[in-house]
Amino acid sequence: MDMETVLRPVTVVGGTLVVTLIAGWLLDLLLRRADARHPETPLWGLLRRCRLPFQVVLCTSLLRGSYRRAGILPDxxxxxxxxxxxxxxxxxxxxxxxxxxxxxDSTYARYAAVTQDDARVRRVRTQVTLIQRVVTAVVVVVAAAAMLLTFPPMRTFGASMLASAGVLGIVAGIAAQSSLSNLFAGLQIAFGDTVRIGDTVVVDEEWGKVEEITLTFLTVRTWDERRITMPVSYFTSKPYENWSRGGAQMTGTVFWHVDHSAPVGLMREQLQVILQDVPEWDGRGSGLVVTDTTPHTVQVRAVVTAKDADDLWTVRCAVRERLIAWLLTHHPYALPRVVTSEAAPRPAP
Structure with missing residues (x-):
């Protein structure tokens, strides 16, 4: 074996690797300096993730253009x-x-940094996530098609299939009707702003927050850390509750059943005292009224407000617990009780 036959491919491969490593190092250095000079945008720092694929592209391109003259595996x-x-x-x-x-990611980060409206930020985040998934899917499909077209038999096969493309399109559309409906539903959710990542929703009587939205499914994280995965078409075809729509502020109620002798006026005053000690109460509104009566009790309802569903739950629990404790301590007679007495005697015939 000729010495040149061995040294030439080794030299070409080694030189290509050295050039690739140096180019990757220079690219990373330039991006680091650009990131330091422009701290207002994270783009340059995020582009540093492109170093490895850039090196692979450069190395492969150099080898692709020189492998024949270099004599790399000539056989x-x-x-x-x-x-x-x-x-x-x-x-x-x-x-x-x-x-x-x-x-x-850079565009979203800059938008989130200057926008105070949390609902708009979550809307953009949802749209950005789905756009990113669409772009990735398109690039992957195009790349896969380009790789297949490098094989001559595939070109002939593709040309012969064009004649029956209409029939295949109809068959594929019918077969993938469910998947396509979810795909279009995902795009509708992204740009229709019906539900966003971070929204508090109630679906199938389950309360939780939207954790992830893809082109085909949506994940809701419930209050007890369970994940409910649902097709996105559910949110375009069935009713559901979105507690974050139009603002996260919420109003809730607390109910008690007390005796008819309960001091409703004092309970109303004590409610205000309790709310002042509950930091989750946003101060927008409160009230206490009698809403119903039965032969043994009256129903008392308190109305409280909070900035979101989580805080509202905390406020309701705190008000319910503390007002019951106050009644037990200061007005135990106001709690429900069962009054019994001897039955009236049967009249004599």
């Missing part, structure tokens, strides 16, 4: 060329996804 030149082409297509798609992700 298998076709396989080497085809492999490098496939790797190049995949790495370009990887790089494109990383760049798009960095741009989208």
């Amino acid at each position: 298998h030149a076709f396989v080497v060329g085809r492999t490098l082409t496939l790797v190049l297509i995949a790495s370009v798609a990887w790089l494109a996804v990383r760049i798009a992700t960095a741009a989208v």
